Amino acid sequence: MSCSARLLIQCADQPGIVAAVTRFLFEHAANVTHLDQHSTEMTGGRFYMRVEFQLPDLEPPDARLRAAFDAQVGQPFSMHWSMIDASVRKRMVIFASRTEHTLQELLWRQARGDLAVDIRAVISNHAETEEHARRFDVPFWHIPVTPETKAEAEAQALEVIGEETDLIVLARYMQILSPALVDRFPERIINIHHSFLPAFVGADPYRQAYERGVKLIGATAHYVTSELDQGPIIEQDVARVTHRDAVDDLRAMGRDIERRVLARAVHWHVEDRVIVSGHRTVVFR
Structure with a gap:
């Protein structure tokens, strides 16, 4: 890792925030290696900040450092903040169905070292997906889902996920998670939507797009909330199309756009580059 710790901050915009944060880190012998910030009047004068820093001897941040930061900086500025040990790789579980391209992209990037995350399991409602997980030596769980067994299937999935999973990724998982499951992992479930939201709904959005003669297609990666496809958007991309392009x-x-968009969203989340503020995100890229 390029740093030993990361600090994410959001609060009301006011003078002295950057000075207070950097002074605190200096007084605790920390070396700031990267700092990014953003403030805007459009969201009520909010301030957002991401700091990467190293501590003496690359020691991870401990409870004493966090308590001191909260007392000296966090509380005086009424901050929502988190201090993350960057040397600890996040633990991820992937949900997938039959469509495999986004799953394969994540597995491939992790195997190459481009995605600094530990993939603890792949869960799928279709057994065909197992070959992709096994190819990368990732544990695979086949948990079929029907309307009658949905609650039981989610209970099984939760046993696999456990308490130590940091991130769940829905890699074209064609099932809707229950609000109870979503609420257990706030801002820790990422979905890839096969359209540039808001867009065509239903099982075959590309046919609908073709029939309507669209000139752009796209994909959207967003955090999952209990309101379907309405969570804060992390990343989007599009491609131009013409009348010469068929449905295929x-x-x-x-598929190509979905792979890229989901991989970028997961990468930014894993590197703690995303701050959620209401229905929006600030992404420090």
């Missing part, structure tokens, strides 16, 4: 062309381009 749109599907192929769509």
